[in-house]
Amino acid sequence: MNRAALKLANIDASTNFMFSNIDKDENHCRLKGPFYFADVCAGPGGFSEYILWRKSWVFKGFGFTLRDENDFQLYNSCCISPQSFQAFYGTQKDGNVCCPDNILDFKSKVLFSTRGEGVHFMTSDGGFCVDGYENFQEVLSKNIYLCQCLVALEIVRSHGHFVTKLFDVFTRFSVGLIYLMYKCFKKVTILKPNSSRPANAERYLICNDLQSNGDVENIRIYLRLIAEKMWKLKDEEQTDVLEIVPLDIIKSDIEFLISSEVVITELVSLKLWL
Numbered sequence: 222m223n224r225a226a227l228k229l230a231n232i233d234a235s236t237n238f239m240f241s242n243i244d245k246d247e248n249h250c251r252l253k254g255p256f257y258f259a260d261v262c263a264g265p266g267g268f269s270e271y272i273l274w275r276k277s278w279v280f281k282g283f284g285f286t287l288r289d290e291n292d293f294q295l296y297n298s299c300c301i302s303p304q305s306f307q308a309f310y311g312t313q314k315d316g317n318v319c320c321p322d323n324i325l326d327f328k329s330k331v332l333f334s335t336r337g338e339g340v341h342f343m344t345s346d347g348g349f350c351v352d353g354y355e356n357f358q359e360v361l362s363k364n365i366y367l368c369q370c371l372v373a374l375e376i377v378r379s380h381g382h383f384v385t386k387l388f389d390v391f392t393r394f395s396v397g398l399i400y401l402m403y404k405c406f407k408k409v410t411i412l413k414p415n416s417s418r419p420a421n422a423e424r425y426l427i428c429n430d431l432q433s434n435g436d437v438e439n440i441r442i443y444l445r446l447i448a449e450k451m452w453k454l455k456d457e458e459q460t461d462v463l464e465i466v467p468l469d470i471i472k473s474d475i476e477f478l479i480s481s482e483v484v485i486t487e488l489v490s491l492k493l494w495l
């Protein structure tokens with residue numbers, strides 16, 4: 222369908238097919254299926270096309286995206302059957318992931334369809350045109366960064382996986398969000414797939430193995446509150462949410478700091494070597 226499908230293929234291959242082979246994952250292989258996934262901020266649907274092309278009717282997908290010119294077009298695909306895919310647009314019927322009511326509606330439909338368990342994995346790829354404002358892409362996208370992460374915590378089942386698109390991650394807001402996802406999943410990684418244009422800021426946060434404990438529940442509630450706050454502030458020009466985890470808390474988490482530093486050092490040495 223599009224180049225996005227190849228990005229997910231790259232991500233999947235780079236992670237030893239952790240998404241498309243979730244039916245073979247030790248935490249999920251006891252079940253016969255179907256295996257469920259959600260594809261959020263996802264029109265026209267290349268990610269879903271990739272998954273359904275690999276797994277056909279064994280996997281079932283739930284989609285959520287803006288109802289605009291980028292709406293899902295899976296019925297036009299010549300390599301998958303759209304029967305295994307269902308699109309939702311929320312109570313507002315517009316597919317806006319930043320609207321808290323839409324999130325709750327999507328959550329209830331997904332949980333209903335998966336007997337309360339949630340999906341095995343979720344992908345999200347939210348982005349919009351920032352022509353003329355490229356330097357502000359991260360700030361303009363912070364609401365969808367947050368809401369995509371919130372949806373994942375609402376609908377991914379225990380030990381499930383999540384991948385979401387980010388652009389730059391310079392602000393305290395983005396760092397705090399990555400930190401919170403790091404606290405919820407066993408492992409998080411940032412990857413730039415080969416098929417993503419080298420000159421743009423796009424990269425993917427890959428979150429492996431959702432934990433289920435009180436911390437995750439508290440973070441889910443916290444992200445819900447922030448999403449509601451940001452929704453209320455969406456038309457305000459002077460007020461915004463700038464930070465969601467105080468920097469000193471992040472800095473005091475030595476394990477998080479060391480692992481981020483190792484990655485940065487590796488990238489720098491790779492660059493020098495190249």
Ligand SMILES: C[S@@+](CC[C@H](N)C(=O)[O-])C[C@H]1O[C@@H](n2cnc3c(N)ncnc32)[C@H](O)[C@@H]1O
Binds near residue numbers: 226262268
């Ligand atoms: C890069 S495209 C996604 C491509 C998709 N992964 C694929 O494989 O075809 C970005 C998508 O994010 C959607 N989007 C942007 N803002 C959104 C929002 N607030 N709520 C829901 N979807 C949004 C756009 O409409 C578009 O469909």
